[in-house]
Each structure stands twice: as structure tokens, then as C-alpha cells.
Amino acid sequence: MSANVELDHRDSVGVARLSGDVDIVQAGVLRKKLLSAVSNDDLGLVVDLSAAGYIDSVGVSLLFELAERLSDRQLRFAVVMPDGGLVQRVLTIVKLDSVAEVHPDLDAALAALRSGA
Amino acid sequence: MKSQVAADRLRDLRSVTDAALAYLPLDDLLNELLGRVVGILDADTAAILLLDDDESTLVARAAKGLEEEVERGVRVPVGQGFAGRIAATRQPVQIENLDNAEIVNPILRKRGLRSLLGVPLVVEGGVIGVMHVGTLVERKFSKEDVALLQSAGDRAALAISSRLTERERGLADALQSSLIPPLPELPGLALAGRYLPAASAQLGGDWYDAFQLPDGRLGMAIGDVVGRGFYAAAVMGQLRSGLRAYALDGIAPSEVLGRLSRLLRQLVPGRTATALYLVLDPYGGSLVVSSAGHPPPLVAGDSGPTFVDLPGSAPLGATRHPTYEDRQHPIEPGSTLLLYTDGLVERPGESLDAGLERLRTVIGRGGDELEGLGDSLVDGLLPDGPAQDDAALLLARGLPLTDSLLTRLPADVESIPLIRRLLGRWLREAGATQAEAEDLSLATSEACANAIEHAYGPAAGILEVSASLSLGGEALVAVRDFGNWRQPRGVNRGRGLALMEGLTDAVDVVRGEDGTTVQLSRRLGAEAA
Numbered sequence: 349m350s351a352n353v354e355l356d357h358r359d360s361v362g363v364a365r366l367s368g369d370v371d372i373v374q375a376g377v378l379r380k381k382l383l384s385a386v387s388n389d390d391l392g393l394v395v396d397l398s399a400a401g402y403i404d405s406v407g408v409s410l411l412f413e414l415a416e417r418l419s420d421r422q423l424r425f426a427v428v429m430p431d432g433g434l435v436q437r438v439l440t441i442v443k444l445d446s447v448a449e450v451h452p453d454l455d456a457a458l459a460a461l462r463s464g465a
Numbered sequence: 466m467k468s469q470v471a472a473d474r475l476r477d478l479r480s481v482t483d484a485a486l487a488y489l490p491l492d493d494l495l496n497e498l499l500g501r502v503v504g505i506l507d508a509d510t511a512a513i514l515l516l517d518d519d520e521s522t523l524v525a526r527a528a529k530g531l532e533e534e535v536e537r538g539v540r541v542p543v544g545q546g547f548a549g550r551i552a553a554t555r556q557p558v559q560i561e562n563l564d565n566a567e568i569v570n571p572i573l574r575k576r577g578l579r580s581l582l583g584v585p586l587v588v589e590g591g592v593i594g595v596m597h598v599g600t601l602v603e604r605k606f607s608k609e610d611v612a613l614l615q616s617a618g619d620r621a622a623l624a625i626s627s628r629l630t631e632r633e634r635g636l637a638d639a640l641q642s643s644l645i646p647p648l649p650e651l652p653g654l655a656l657a658g659r660y661l662p663a664a665s666a667q668l669g670g671d672w673y674d675a676f677q678l679p680d681g682r683l684g685m686a687i688g689d690v691v692g693r694g695f696y697a698a699a700v701m702g703q704l705r706s707g708l709r710a711y712a713l714d715g716i717a718p719s720e721v722l723g724r725l726s727r728l729l730r731q732l733v734p735g736r737t738a739t740a741l742y743l744v745l746d747p748y749g750g751s752l753v754v755s756s757a758g759h760p761p762p763l764v765a766g767d768s769g770p771t772f773v774d775l776p777g778s779a780p781l782g783a784t785r786h787p788t789y790e791d792r793q794h795p796i797e798p799g800s801t802l803l804l805y806t807d808g809l810v811e812r813p814g815e816s817l818d819a820g821l822e823r824l825r826t827v828i829g830r831g832g833d834e835l836e837g838l839g840d841s842l843v844d845g846l847l848p849d850g851p852a853q854d855d856a857a858l859l860l861a862r863g864l865p866l867t868d869s870l871l872t873r874l875p876a877d878v879e880s881i882p883l884i885r886r887l888l889g890r891w892l893r894e895a896g897a898t899q900a901e902a903e904d905l906s907l908a909t910s911e912a913c914a915n916a917i918e919h920a921y922g923p924a925a926g927i928l929e930v931s932a933s934l935s936l937g938g939e940a941l942v943a944v945r946d947f948g949n950w951r952q953p954r955g956v957n958r959g960r961g962l963a964l965m966e967g968l969t970d971a972v973d974v975v976r977g978e979d980g981t982t983v984q985l986s987r988r989l990g991a992e993a994a
Contacts, residue, residue, distance in 0.1 A: 350680050350715020368715070372878050372914055373679045402903075404910055405961040434903040441967035442960055 350374065351400075353381040360391045361461050363454070367399035370407030379410055383417065392424030394457045395448075403435050408442050415447035425449065426457040491628040495527035495621065502617050503529050506610060508598035510578060513586070513621065514541060514548050515594035517696075523548050523595060531599070534572050541569045547581055548595045555592055557584045557611050562603060579603040584615045586622035593622055640668060640695070644702050649677050652872040652887050654747040657839040657860045661808070661847060669855030670697030670738065671806045672705050676712070681882025683747055684712045687804040687859055688740035688759065688781075700733055704781070708742060718742045718755035719789035722781065726757065729782035737780040741804060745796070747863050748890035752796055755789045757781045760807060760821070763828060766800030770825045798863040798890070801838065803828060808856030809846050820846075835860050866891050869933035876917045876928040876946060884930050885910045888942065895934055897989045904968040905940055905987050911961040912944040912983040920948030920981065939970070939988050947980040 351374035356363040364385045370378060386393050395411065397403070411427065418425040426449040429436050444450060451457040489497065499511040510530035514523035517540075525531075525539040544553040546569030551558045560566045560581040568574060573581070576599070583597030596618040648656040658673050670690025678684050686708050690701045707728045711721040721742050729738060743754035743762065754762060754773060758780035761772045773794045779787045796802060803824075810820030827845035828838070839860055847856065870891045874880040885906045892902035909930065916928055929945040965972045965985065973984040 350678065352715070369680050369882065371882065371910070373882055374715075402907070404907060405914070405964050408960050408964075434900070434907065437900075437904065437968070438907070438964060441964055 351378055353378055353385075355381065355385050357390075358458055359462070360389070361458055362386055362390050362393040363396060363458075364393065365396045365399060369402040370397075370400050370410070371402060371404045372406040375406045375410050378407075379413075382410065382414055386414075386418060386421070386423060388421060388423075390423060392426065392461050393418060394426045394428060394454065394461065396428040396454050396457075397435055397439075398428055398430045398453070400430070400435055401433070403438050405442075408438065408444070411439075411444060412447060419447075424461050426451055426461055428452070428454050428457050491625065492527065494624055494628075496529070498617065498621055498624075499527055499529040502596075502598060502614065506598055506613065507600075509601045510576065510599040511597070513594060513596050513625075514539075515586075515625065516543070516552065516592060520696075523552055526594070531572065531576060533576075534570065537572070539570050539572060545569050547573070548583060548597060551583045551585050551595045551597070552592050555585045555587065557582070557615060559583075559606050559611070561605055573599065577601055580606070582606040582610060582614060584611070584618040586618050586625065588622050588626040593626060596621060636695070640698055640702075644672065644698060644705070646674050646676075646705075648675050649683070651677065651683065651747065651883060652874070653864050653866055653890070654683070655835040655860075655862045655864055657835040659839050659843055659856075659858050661843065661856045663808070663853060663855040668694055668698040669808075670701045671808060671855045671857040672701045673804065673857050673859040674705050674709060675859060675861070676709060677879065677883065678744065679713065679715060679879070679882070681886045682749075683745045683861070684709070684742070685745055685802075685804060685859060685861060686712070686740065686742045687806060687857060688738055689806045689808070689857075690738040691736070700729075700736060700738070703732055704729060704738060704740065708740065712742065712744075717791050718744060718753055719791045722755050722757045722789040723787060726781040726783075726787050730785070733782075735782075737782040739780045739806075743804075745802065745861060746886070747861070748886040750796060750798065751793055752802070753791050753793050755791050757787065757789060758783070760805065760810070760817075763803040763805075763824060764794065764796055764800055765803070765828045766797045770828050772821070772825075796863070798894075799865055800862070801828065801835070802861045803842075804859040806855075806857045808852065808854035809842070809858055811854065813853070835862050866894055869931065871929070871931045873927055873929045876920065876926050876948075878914070878917060880928060881910050881913050881917075884913055884928075888930065888932060891932055892940060892989075895940065895989070897940060901940075901987060901989055905942060905985065908965045908968040908972075908985050908987075909942050909944060911965050912942075912985060914961060915983065916944055916946035916948075916981065920946035934989075935986075937988075938990065939986050942985045943982050944985075945980060945982040 351368035351370055354365040362385050364382055415425050429439055429450050495513055503511045512528040512531050512534055513526050515526045517524050521543055523541045525534040528535045541548045543549050546567060563579055578599040580603050581597055581599045583595055585592050586594040586596055645660055648658055656675055662669050670692055673687045675685045690697045708725050711724045739757055739759040741756045741759035743752050745752045756775045756778050758778050761775045763770055763772055775792055776790050778789055810824055827842055842858055888909055889902045889906045892905060913928055927947055932942045935941055969985045969987045971986045975982045
């Protein structure tokens with residue numbers, strides 16, 4: 349599937365919903381949109397991968413770059429990870445949880461970011 | 466005697482048009498002819514306007530004493546003003562006093578003309594333009610003047626028509642070849658296309674296109690712009706480019722057609738076209754299709770040929786806010802997909818259903834090879850050669866994969882999604898679970914990305930991927946490049962290697978004289994180590 353980003357804002361938290369293939373061909377387009385999704389007035393950003401069917405090392409690097417930028421600005425970073433598919437296997441191997449809070453769904457991610465937990 | 470004078474004039478004209486001017490370039494011929502007409506009729510100006518390809522406007526082509534008209538490319542709508550009325554009625558028109566006449570072209574008044582006489586240029590019953598003369602003093606043209614101008618016009622029309630046809634032939638060849646696209650070459654997939662111009666024109670508004678999408682799937686389009694000749698072909702070319710541009714953004718077929726409809730309304734108001742766009746996953750067994758008033762594709766598999774069920778829809782450009790729908794349809798490996806235009810199935814005095822039934826019959830007979838099937842379709846559906854309408858068809862078929870896979874692709878990132886999808890299909894056919902196929906395909910993609918980034922040198926342009934099953938039930942994949950190897954650098958490729966190792970049982974890198982091979986293996990039917 350062609351990759352797409354849908355940006356949303358939920359009470360001071362940016363939400364970026366990624367769909368399709370987050371890969372070497374399409375990461376360039378996604379990167380621009382994702383980096384513009386963060387505002388300094390926000391508490392942080394949630395990247396929702398529940399609709400992403402595929403992610404490769406370039407997509408993973410994009411998430412790590414995002415984590416670094418958010419951390420520089422003292423903003424929080426959470427990722428919604430779909431359960432049991434290729435995306436989860438990939439993000440586990442590369443230890444995404446070392447730089448982002450990982451949650452099973454969007455509500456849990458938003459609640460965690462707001463509560464400061 | 467007056468009639469003797471007129472006959473003399475006509476003889477003058479004949480000799481000029483038939484012999485001496487025959488070898489002049491068209492523009493010189495027209496200028497010379499107009500000069501003669503001005504002299505013989507004792508007029509001050511003369512001009513020729515030709516009908517544009519859209520057949521709704523006259524464009525100034527040649528003039529004497531009215532050169533400004535040509536320089537400015539004066540355009541007169543058919544049906545309006547002096548020249549427009551001549552073209553619309555196909556009758557000579559005379560204006561004795563310009564003050565009382567409806568005139569579109571301001572240059573005529575500015576030039577101080579008082580009287581005008583114009584005749585239609587007619588070829589084979591159709592108007593191709595207008596020739597007119599004007600005088601600075603008020604004058605009533607005689608019947609003989611009208612007849613004389615009409616004779617000059619007839620001879621000019623013949624010359625223009627034959628020169629245009631000659632010129633069109635060369636242009637048509639160039640335009641045609643630029644509009645028929647080379648089809649992409651994808652492993653495990655055969656494509657074939659045919660375009661058949663109408664009997665009366667070399668160019669038409671039918672078109673097809675096929676191209677690889679950024680995610681490795683295939684975009685296929687077909688369409689039909691009403692009309693024929695250069696104008697229809699030019700509109701068609703714009704639609705084809707527009708569709709491809711929208712499609713490469715990866716949006717749904719229905720959304721591609723919605724945007725294309727808006728584009729057509731803006732480019733050529735009032736013009737409509739039918740089109741069909743679909744995204745085929747040649748290795749995943751399905752397609753997503755949307756139609757804008759275009760007949761449905763035909764899928765011919767083991768269960769016989771069936772038309773994809775599509776909801777009714779408006780042609781492109783027909784309504785301000787068209788709503789197009791997407792339909793998903795399964796397509797088994799080995800089945801044939803056919804897109805076509807109505808020119809292939811329609812015959813005068815026959816219902817469309819009869820044509821569609823004929824299509825089913827011909828494709829039902831099969832054919833082991835796609836190019837051959839393309840020929841059979843043309844021969845079977847258009848047995849008498851080119852018809853009144855032009856016709857296009859586009860065929861696609863997933864080829865059966867062999868026990869061991871071997872494919873060579875350009876060493877370019879665009880090849881990566883293709884390889885991943887192709888390998889995914891091969892692995893599933895070889896008995897891998899969904900997760901095993903996904904893991905090994907991703908690991909292979911990483912190996913390909915490494916090779917593309919790090920192999921360099923004169924032979925680095927090719928990537929070879931092979932896959933086979935070992936006797937022990939292991940899937941073995943080899944990614945081979947033919948360049949010199951640079952050590953992978955940076956955290957990015959480090960992650961790629963981590964993924965290769967994490968998603969397979971073993972990763973081996975073998976560096977040779979003529980390139981590097983990365984070998985990946987994974988036991989099927991078991992969890993990754």
C-alpha cells in the first residue's frame with residue numbers, strides 16, 4: 349500500500365496516523381510530514397502505526413530520528429503498535445521501546461502522555 | 466463582354482492553382498493565391514481562415530492586406546460574425562456596409578473595410594475554413610464575383626486538404642508513438658497492449674497506460690476521449706499524464722478519477738471522456754478498480770471469463786462533483802485481466818451486450834501466450850480491420866512461478882517493493898506461513914537496500930535475487946550484486962543488518978571478485994531462531 353500520514357491534534361497532543369508501507373521508497377515523503385507534526389506547545393506526539401502493514405529499517409530510522417528530535421525539545425514520544433504482526437516483530441527487534449513509550453492502542457497512548465505517567 | 470472577362474479570370478485562377486503553385490510550400494501557395502484573388506477581383510484585402518481541430522473556431526491562416534489578422538492569430542467562433550456565419554451555413558455571405566453588420570474580428574473595421582464577400586472552403590462535404598475578400602469602398606459584389614471567389618476557394622480547399630493530410634501523417638506518426646507507452650517489465654507478470662486507430666484517422670482519443678506504483682503494485686488505466694484526430698489525441702495525452710501523476714501519489718482509484726474529472730473540466734470545458742483505473746497487486750491476488758462511465762474489465766480464470774461488477778458512474782468532466790467508487794476483485798495467479806474501450810466491442814446496429822458476449826467468447830478460448838491473445842482479440846473482434854471508432858485494449862496475466870525463483874532487476878530502490886511482493890508470493894506458494902513470508906521478504910529487502918547503497922562500479926546496475934527450497938525444508942534466498950563492495954556505514958544499515966539477523970535463521974555475506982552475495986535462510990514451518 350502507498351504510505352500516508354494523517355495528522356490530528358487531541359488536547360495538546362499531536363497524533364500522526366501512518367498507513368501503508370513505511371519503507372525505503374516512501375519514507376522521504378513521510379519524513380517531511382512527520383517532522384512538521386510536532387509543535388513546541390504540545391505535550392508530545394503519538395505515532396499510530398495500527399494501520400501500517402509494513403516497516404523496514406529506513407522507516408525504523410525515521411522513528412528513531414523523530415524520538416531524538418522530540419527528546420531535544422523535551423517533548424514526549426509514544427508509539428501505538430499493532431499487535432502480533434510484522435510491524436510489531438520489527439519494532440521489537442530494533443528495540444523501539446528504548447526511545448519511545450509503546451502502547452497497544454491510541455486511547456492508552458493519549459492517557460499515558462496526559463497523565464505524565 | 467462581362468462573362469468573357471469572368472471566364473478569363475477563372476482560367477487565370479485554374480492555371481495558378483493547378484500547375485505553378487503545386488510544388489510550393491502551403492503557406493507560399495496560399496499567399497500567392499490570395500494575391501491573385503485580390504488582383505482579379507480588384508479587392509483590397511483577402512484572407513483565409515481554417516477550422517481548428519476542435520471544429521468550433523476559425524483561425525486566421527493567410528492574408529493579403531490584412532496581415533495583422535494572421536500575426537495576431539485571430540480566432541472567430543463558428544456561427545458568430547462574418548466568417549463564423551459562412552462556416553456555420555456553408556453559404557457565401559456578402560456584407561455591403563460594415564457599419565450595419567455583426568463583426569467579431571475588430572481588425573476588419575480598424576482596417577477601414579466597407580464591404581466583404583466570403584465563401585466556405587469545403588472538402589468532401591465538410592467545411593474546413595473560409596476565404597474572404599474586402600474593399601475599402603462600398604461595393605455590391607456580383608453573382609460572377611461570388612462564383613469566381615467560390616472557384617478560388619474550392620481550389621484552395623483541395624490544396625490545403627491534401628497538404629494537411631500529408632503533414633498530419635508525419636505528425637500523427639510522431640504523436641502516436643509518443644502516446645503509446647512502453648509497458649513496464651515486471652517479474653512474474655506479462656503485459657500486452659494494442660491500439661487500433663479508426664479507419665478515417667490515424668489518431669484518436671482511446672488510450673491505455675500501465676506503470677509501477679511506489680509500493681510495487683501495478684497501475685493500469687484505459688480511457689476514451691470522444692472524437693478523433695489531433696485534438697482528441699492531445700486531450701487524451703493530457704488525461705494520460707494527469708492520471709499517472711495522481712496515481713503516483715498512491716491515492717485510491719476512485720480519488721484518482723475524481724481529480725482527473727476536475728482536471729478535464731478545467732483543461733477543456735464541455736469535453737467528456739470515459740476512463741477506468743485499477744491497481745493490481747500481481748503477487749497478492751487482488752485488484753482495486755474504479756470506473757468513470759467506462760465498460761468493466763474482464764477477468765478470465767479457471768472459472769471462466771467474468772466481467773467485474775461495477776456500479777454505474779458518470780464520465781469524466783460530465784458533472785461538477787462526481788462520486789466514483791472503488792471495487793475490490795480477486796484475481797488468481799494465471800488468470801487474464803482485460804481492459805478495453807467500446808471501439809473493440811461495438812458494431813453499428815448491434816447492442817453493446819452482443820459485443821461483450823463476443824469478447825467473452827474470444828477470451829474464453831484462451832491462448833497460451835499474452836501477445837498471441839492480443840492478436841486473437843483484435844482479429845476476432847475487428848475481423849474487417851479498422852472500424853468507425855478507434856479501439857484500445859490492455860492485457861495482464863500473472864505468470865506461474867517456478868520451483869526456484871531467479872530474477873534480475875535494476876539496482877534501484879524502486880525495485881525493492883517489487884522484489885518483496887514477488888518473493889512473498891513465491892514463499893506462500895512454497896508453503897510458508899504469512900509471518901514467515903513477511904519476515905523473509907523484509908530481510909531480503911534489507912539485503913537489496915544494502916546492495917543498492919554499497920555496491921558500486923561499472924556493473925553495479927543490476928540486482929539478482931534467487932530463491933529455492935532446500936531438501937530439509939529451508940527457504941534459501943540469495944541477493945547478488947555485481948559491483949565492488951563498500952563497507953556498510955551508519956546506524957541505518959546497522960539496523961538493516963539487525964533486522965536481517967532477527968528475521969532469519971542465518972545471514973552469510975560472500976564477497977567475490979565480481980560482486981557480493983548475501984545469503985539468507987529460514988526454516989519454514991517453525992518459529993525464527
